[in-house]
Amino acid sequence: MNTVLWIIFYPLIAFCIGILYMGYSRKFNARVERRYGPSWIQPIYDIFKLMSKRTNISHGWMHDISILMLLGGTILTLMFIPVPGFSFFSQYGDMLVIMYIILIPSLGMALGVGETANPNGSIGISRALMMLAGYDVPFALSFIGMGMLNHTTSMFRLIQIQQAHGIASWGIVTNPLLGLAALIALQGMMGEKPFEVYIAPHEIATGPMTEMGGKFLGMMFITHAITIFVELTIFINLFLGGAVTWIDLILKQVVVFTLILSVNIVFGRFRVDDAMRFMWKIPGSLAVLGILFIIF
Amino acid sequence: MKQKITQRSAWDRILAKLNKRSLWMLHYCTGCGAIELPPTMTARFDMERFGIVPMVTPRQADILLITGYLSIKTLKRIILSYEQMQAPKWVVGFGSCTINGGMYWNSYTTIKRLDMYLPVEIYIAGCMPRPEAIIQSFDTLINRIDKGVANSWKDYYTNYDFYRKNQEKVFGEIETYNDIKSDAEKFGIK
Ligand code: SF4
Numbered sequence: 001m002n003t004v005l006w007i008i009f010y011p012l013i014a015f016c017i018g019i020l021y022m023g024y025s026r027k028f029n030a031r032v033e034r035r036y037g038p039s040w041i042q043p044i045y046d047i048f049k050l051m052s053k054r055t056n057i058s059h060g061w062m063h064d065i066s067i068l069m070l071l072g073g074t075i076l077t078l079m080f081i082p083v084p085g086f087s088f089f090s091q092y093g094d095m096l097v098i099m100y101i102i103l104i105p106s107l108g109m110a111l112g113v114g115e116t117a118n119p120n121g122s123i124g125i126s127r128a129l130m131m132l133a134g135y136d137v138p139f140a141l142s143f144i145g146m147g148m149l150n151h152t153t154s155m156f157r158l159i160q161i162q163q164a165h166g167i168a169s170w171g172i173v174t175n176p177l178l179g180l181a182a183l184i185a186l187q188g189m190m191g192e193k194p195f196e197v198y199i200a201p202h203e204i205a206t207g208p209m210t211e212m213g214g215k216f217l218g219m220m221f222i223t224h225a226i227t228i229f230v231e232l233t234i235f236i237n238l239f240l241g242g243a244v245t246w247i248d249l250i251l252k253q254v255v256v257f258t259l260i261l262s263v264n265i266v267f268g269r270f271r272v273d274d275a276m277r278f279m280w281k282i283p284g285s286l287a288v289l290g291i292l293f294i295i296f
Numbered sequence: 297m298k299q300k301i302t303q304r305s306a307w308d309r310i311l312a313k314l315n316k317r318s319l320w321m322l323h324y325c326t327g328c329g330a331i332e333l334p335p336t337m338t339a340r341f342d343m344e345r346f347g348i349v350p351m352v353t354p355r356q357a358d359i360l361l362i363t364g365y366l367s368i369k370t371l372k373r374i375i376l377s378y379e380q381m382q383a384p385k386w387v388v389g390f391g392s393c394t395i396n397g398g399m400y401w402n403s404y405t406t407i408k409r410l411d412m413y414l415p416v417e418i419y420i421a422g423c424m425p426r427p428e429a430i431i432q433s434f435d436t437l438i439n440r441i442d443k444g445v446a447n448s449w450k451d452y453y454t455n456y457d458f459y460r461k462n463q464e465k466v467f468g469e470i471e472t473y474n475d476i477k478s479d480a481e482k483f484g485i486k
Contacts, residue, residue: 026344035342042347045318049358052311054383055483057355120353205352213355214382 006086011075011226017250018225019043021232024254025261032265043221050218059116059211066112067219073104074226081233082156084243094153095143098234105223106132109208116211124207127272128198134279135188135195141287142182146171146238149178149294159242171239177290179239181283186235186256188279190228192264195279197272232256304444315384316441318347319434322357322381324374327364329391329424336427348434354380359437360414364424365393367405368466371413375463378414378452379474383485385449386417386437391424398423412462415451453480 022043030037039045058064080098082090093101106128113121147153149171150161162169172179188195198207212220232253236243240256243249270278304312323333336343337350351357354377362374378387389410392398397408410416417440420433440446452459456476463470479485 030342030344034339036345037342038344038347038349039317042318045314045347048311048314049318052315054485055479056382057380201352206356209356210353211355213353217356 003086003088006088007079010083010086011078014078014226014229015222017253018227018229019047021228021253021257022221022225024257028258028261029265043225047218047221050213050221051215053214056214056216058216062115063112063216066108066115067216069108069111070105071219071223071226073101073108074223074230076104077102078226078230080155081230082159082237082242083233084245084249087156090154090156095147095155095158095238096153098155099140099143102230103132105227113208113211118211120204120206120210121208123204124198124200124210127200127204128208130272130276131188131191131195131198131279134276135185135283137280138181138283138287139185139189141284141291142178142185143238145175145178145287145291145294148291149175155237159237162241163244167241170241175290175294177286177293181287181290182235182239183256183259184283184286185279186231187260187263188275189231190260192260194263194267194270195275196264196269197275200269203269228257229253308444312442312444316438319358319437320349320351320356321359321361322351322354322377323361323363324370324377325363326366326370326374327391327393329363332424332427332430333361333363336430341427341431343431343434346431346434346438354378355382357381358385360385360387361390362387362394362410363390365391365398365400365403365406366410368407369405371407372467372470375413375470376472379472379476383449383453383483384446386446387414387448388433388437389416389419390430392421393423395419395421407466413459413466415448415455415459417446417448450485452476453485456480 020040023038023040026042027037027040077098079089080093080101110125110129113125146158150158152158152161158171162171167173191199199209200207204210209217209220233249235256236249236252240252243252323330325333333350335341343349348359354360358381360374360378360381366374378385387410389395393400393406394410394416397403397406400406401408407413418433418437420429422429425433437446453476
């Protein structure tokens with residue numbers, strides 16, 4: 001019974017927390033630019049506005065389905081990520097599963113954007129997939145490294161091991177190189193600057209979102225909120241010792257997210273090839289070094 | 297413009313309260329007026345306070361801000377962009393050039409009155425209007441949305457023949473990609 005309730009409400013909780021982070025990021029950026037900024041719940045207004053649009057232009061059934069694939073894939077990923085109180089599915093799927101299904105949303109988006117036939121969208125999607133190849137290498141390596149270090153690929157088990165001796169057994173302390181690599185990869189994963197190449201509003205008009213308006217964009221906003229939660233929680237579970245309580249989890253998420261936002265606000269945007277090269281060179285080699293440390 | 301009082305359900309009122317807090321703007325910078333927008337967006341006047349943010353594609357935008365004179369060539373692009381926007385959508389004419397031709401009154405390449413071609417919700421007078429005036433006009437727009445009287449966009453669907461006639465007077469035969477009348481029927485806009 002408890003599990004059923006969790007399955008129903010977990011995406012809802014993740015959405016509510018994620019949407020506050022979206023508001024927080026806008027307020028944060030505004031305050032750094034010495035503006036007053038929008039209200040904290042601005043993304044909620046945005047979603048209501050988008051969902052209540054009177055006309056809605058669809059480019060075909062693939063376009064409609066892709067949005068569902070985006071949301072569905074994200075919720076599926078969410079289900080496999082253990083949080084305090086809920087780790088039902090993580091018995092059935094370990095980190096390798098997460099690594100696979102986290103790709104579903106991007107692929108879904110690629111299909112839908114292909115159908116809209118907007119050149120900006122296609123450029124955006126090709127950049128997004130390139131960026132994916134960029135950050136996935138260091139991220140996968142640090143996944144694998146943590147698995148080798150702790151002799152397990154189960155995220156739940158990993159959290160238990162990390163919580164055994166307090167901070168001293170956190171992943172970021174036991175292997176800081178892998179932690180750093182994953183943190184940089186996380187920046188790319190969340191699409192924040194300097195790795196914002198596939199949104200790039202001034203260059204390719206928000207890339208994949210170019211043709212998305214009204215309810216499509218509203219769904220994308222909802223997905224984005226959940227994605228923020230998913231990505232932050234993956235990092236915390238791998239390197240910051242998971243969380244014992246929800247307050248613990250949110251505290252850690254805010255700290256990591258603030259770190260990422262502070263990097264985001266001071267940087268411009270890399271060129272696509274530069275971003276790729278950076279991802280493979282710096283965090284990539286950090287991760288390889290980290291793995292070498294584990295082996296020898 | 298005469299305000300039509302319509303009956304609104306409670307849900308419509310709630311939606312209006314939420315929608316007025318989030319307006320995305322596509323600024324089509326045709327004329328000189330675009331130079332007043334950066335100060336409106338940045339730290340000094342900061343229009344994001346009201347939830348107004350610049351957007352880059354017509355699909356995502358709610359407000360089409362037309363900053364200044366419109367040559368015949370750009371008018372065509374504006375009509376295409378406008379038709380791509382999702383309703384409810386509002387056109388804001390910025391500067392005297394959009395109201396009556398302004399100092400380009402004698403020009404042979406510019407149009408004089410924007411509201412002959414697109415349904416304009418609000419005009420901002422001035423050559424060029426200061427950021428205060430822009431903020432003031434957005435405030436007016438927000439109030440009109442709240443009261444449920446910002447319905448100029450419906451005019452384009454219900455009164456399309458008028459706009460089309462004027463457009464064709466300028467361009468001759470033009471090809472637009474949206475069938476406005478069937479859209480109006482499909483989405484039930486009256
Ligand atoms: S109204 Fe004045 S400032 Fe604006 S476009 Fe016309 S001439 Fe330029």
